[in-house]
Amino acid sequence: MPQPATRDRIELSGLPAAGPLYRRALLGAVPGLGGRRGADVPAVELAVSGVPVDPQRLADYDRVCGFRLADRLPATFPHVMGFPLALRLITAPEFPIPLTGVVHVGNRITVRRPVTVTDRLDFTAWAENLRPHDRGRQVDVVLVGSVDGEEVWRGVSTYLGRQRSPVGGERRDRTESPAPSAATARWRVEPWVGTDYARVSGDHNPIHTSQLGARLFGFPRPIAHGMWSKGRCLAALENRLPEAYTVQVAFKLPVPLPSTVAFSAARSGADWDFALHDQRGRPQLVGTIR
Template identity: 35%
Template sequence: MNVKWLDLDTAPHLPALYAHAATKRSITGDTLPETGLRCWVAVQAKPLQAFRAVCDVPDSPLLPPTYPHVLAFGLQMQLLSDPHFPFPLLGLIHLSNQIRVLRPMGGVTQLRIGVYAHNLQKHAKGATFDVVTQVDDLLGPLWEAHSTLLCKGVEMPGEVPEHAASVVSGMSELTRWYAANDIGRRYAKVSGDYNPIHLSTASAKLFGLPSAIAHGLWLKARTLAALGSHLPAANIEITADFKKPVRLPSEVILLTSAAGSSGDFQLNGHGDLVHMTGRWRPLG
């Protein structure tokens, strides 16, 4: 995709973006914009430490693998809440997330972050698209991510693409933890993601949910922290597919299998409930 970049002088102001997002509740088209947004941001010690505390990430000279998403959140919000973006931000469903750590993320203080949307596809419930996030340091490309989002109710021509289901066996329990009732609010404070479905039962019910649910990227960050030494520091691709939401409060159980530089993981509830599946592989 040939992205038309718009370079910003400062990071977007989140409260204003939430106000814009709250006023748009309808689908206005079926074409994604060709414009991407870029901005230099600073990595600051205090917010990073707060993120580590909420996601149970040990201290390290390396940035946590999912932390660039936090730095990029304002740009992602501005992209998705723009009046010309065809889909309403509130109500989008996060289906999967893939990150690629290209080089070890240590000693970085300034990062240039770019975001754009592409890959619009028909879905049985509407349409999906990818939000692509690219992160460079002063040496060049450092990290990138693809987040696949679903907008229900979009009418598109054609057939629904088929996706092969993968089944992984031989995993064993690594650990389990409790997702507390307030974890959505705690993660919102460090990430900027104040989506009402994560904050409280009352706000989640406004969007048709019986209770608040955990942020998908908090689940991924907490999972990668638990996997710890199983994961290489760089030259790695980590994918997570979000299945059933984690209703708060809940206990979750992390299963994994590791084989050298590759491995698989699954986050379960009790019974047969599967919340998230994923894998890590070396970059080809």
């Protein structure tokens, strides 16, 4: 589908509050109240300057995801900091895919240099690459973090908006999954992971925090946030990561709460391949560090 040639830049005075944005998304899901969706991604980019790191929030995030307490930010933490900006973009009435029922299918983060607790980040967010998929449509939401005019961090989240009828385009990988590597570790993912991660991340999607909310979207019980799973994997490799790298993951199957997952990691030079599998050996997350 065609993408906007240029984007209008909208400067915000601060990060938006997530609560009203979620309420707007739920209201938009009510028939007759949602308005007309755009045919393409909005030709805008949202920006906010000088966002400080909250040391207490960083410490809470480190504990939930398993990182060591340190002044250096985990690669996944700027995603949490700038998430309200991306959320405002996604919950806009003209956004082509409604937030309710959207599936986070992939995430790529590039760390260009370490970000520390004393840095103040300027965030910019926009959407691009709306494209058909055999289960609906996919779109990339880009979030960039800069310090003093220098890009230090970039995240690209790929979201799938499911539709009942096939629309062609990119297809699911239906090839048989390879046998999982020997587990490096097994982790018990406790029920509180959903609510604790929601509290520190601001991502209060009810499929992660509520039995009823999960069932409304077809899950027998709540599931872990995909970005918690990614963070937990990075925490396991924390002391072996370089100062600049790209980490990319595909979210395959949900991680039910509670459950036990198998983590595996294999190194080749400075690169890593890693994965999470359930107790039946099915892949839940597959990732690379380059």
